[in-house]
Amino acid sequence: DAGVIQSPRHEVTEMGQEVTLRCKPISGHDYLFWYRQTMMRGLELLIYFNNNVPIDDSGMPEDRFSAKMPNASFSTLKIQPSEPRDSAVYFCASSLVDRGNNQPQHFGDGTRLSIL
C-alpha cells in the first residue's frame, strides 16, 4: 500500500520566493496533519484537517503560511514570502477516524526546505 506521499523531497530557494509543499494522504484517511521539525523546537503541529476542513491552525506561525485541502487526496502548504528561519523539514501525516483514540498518524518522508 502507498503511504503518505510528499513532494518535493528537497527544496532550496532564495528568501522572498514562494514555496509550495504538496501532500497526498493515505487513501481513506480522514485526517491530515502538517508538521515542521527543527533541531531546536522538535516536531511542531502547524495545522490539521478533518474531511478536508481545517480544524486547528493555531500552530501556523504567521500569515506568510497557508494550507489548503481542496479534496480528500491532496493538500498544500504554502509559504509566501519565504524567510531563512523557515528552513526546516516539513512533514505531512494522515490518520483514520479514531473512535477508540488509538489510530496512529502515518508520516510522509518529509520535505527538507532550505531558504537562503
Place this chain on the structure above:
Amino acid sequence: GQNIDQPTEMTATEGAIVQINCTYQTSGFNGLFWYQQHAGEAPTFLSYNVLDGLEEKGRFSSFLSRSKGYSYLLLKELQMKDSASYLCAVRDMRDTGFQKLVFGTGTRLLVSP
C-alpha cells in the same frame, strides 16, 4: 498547555536493554504514543498507551502511569539498527477534535557494538 520532557541523548551497547523515559504535564490526558525516527527519515509508530500498565510488542515495551504523568519505552536485545530518535507524544482531550498530538523533542539513542 503541555510540557513533555525526555532525555536528549542516551547511549547503550548492542544486546543490552535501555529504558527511555518521558514525563508530561497535561490536565486532559487522552493517550500517549511513541514513535521511532531514523536520521533523515519519517517518524514511524511504535506503541500507544492510554491505560496504566505495560504494553509489549516484541523487543519493545511501553509503560504508562497516568497518576505520575510518566511513561517509558523499553528496548530489549538492542541492535545497531535501533540507533534512532525516539519521540514521545501526548494527546490532550481538551484539544480540538482530540486528534492533536504534542511531541517531545525526542531522545537520540546511539547503540554501539
